[in-house]
Amino acid sequence: MSDLGFDGKVAIITGAGGGLGRQHALMMAARGALIVVNDLGGAVDGSGSDKGAAQLVVDEIKAAGGDAVANTDSVATAEGGESIVQTAVDAFGTVDIVVNNAGILRDKSFHNMTPDLVDPVLDVHLRGAFNVTGPAWKIMREKSYGRIVSTSSAAGIFGNFGQANYGAAKMGLVGFTNVLAVEGAKYNVRANAIAPLAFTRMTEDLLGPLGEKLQPELVSPLVTYLAHESCESTGRVYSVGGGRVAEVFIAECQGYTSDALTPESLRDNWDTVTDQTDYEVPAALAQETAMFLKALS
Secondary structure, eight states: OOOOOOTTOEEEEETTTSHHHHHHHHHHHHTTOEEEEEOOOOOTTSOSOOTHHHHHHHHHHHHTTOEEEEEOOOTTSHHHHHHHHHHHHHHHSOOOEEEEOOOOOOOOOGGGOOHHHHHHHIIIIIIHHHHHHHHHHHHHHHHTOEEEEEEOOHHHHTOOTTOHHHHHHHHHHHHHHHHHHHHHGGGTEEEEEEEEOOOSTTTHHHHGGGGGGOOGGGTHHHHHHHTSTTOOOOSOEEEEETTEEEEEOOOEEOOOOOTTOOHHHHHHTHHHHTOOSSEEOOSSHHHHHHHHHHHHO
């Protein structure tokens, strides 16, 4: 079978000055995508900036025969998001792909977490996806084509000590993805999320020796496929790292139904409420509501 090419499709990749984003940019550019390399160039906690980080990746892409432009706006503001998308339009005429990858860490156990640790993390991860995807969405909807890949995390899906801020933002991106998948279906706009495990600047202190097997370039094949026009997946979440890819899904048990529900009846039937042997995976709210209607009929 032929290789997956992008034939001049325009991709915005946020946080692409290093780590995962850089690898996504290099791989997609090598396959013909025109890349907007966005990176503020800040520290892991989001402080400071280095406008050279994005340009260095652009230089790499061009040296390899690809085409790219740099953008150093912050995803954390609506104005920054608009400017990032405008950079794509000015340079390449449109936007076909958005990869929401920008992120920061401000870890602290919940009882020590303060607003200055929460707000910036939500601003970059969750609001950042809104800020960049919003103006791109209008273009995608108008031309009936688009691919959106957002970077979630197992810290949000499954939980991780000291990351209530990060986990909340990352699980928020799952909800964001689900709604975009529903709203984008009739416009050929597909949205998916990944939960990557990779050795990057943000994780090097956490992974230790395991990091040697978790190189960021092993995440980019999944992002590249999800961003390709041939990929039918939408509204899905995939765990990825070290060469392993697996779908992560939220399922619903058949549950317990009673016309006279009481705390006591729940206590006595709790095993039925939590029985996972017969579950369904609703594709959207309508399918989940149908489960209720079936149980109540």
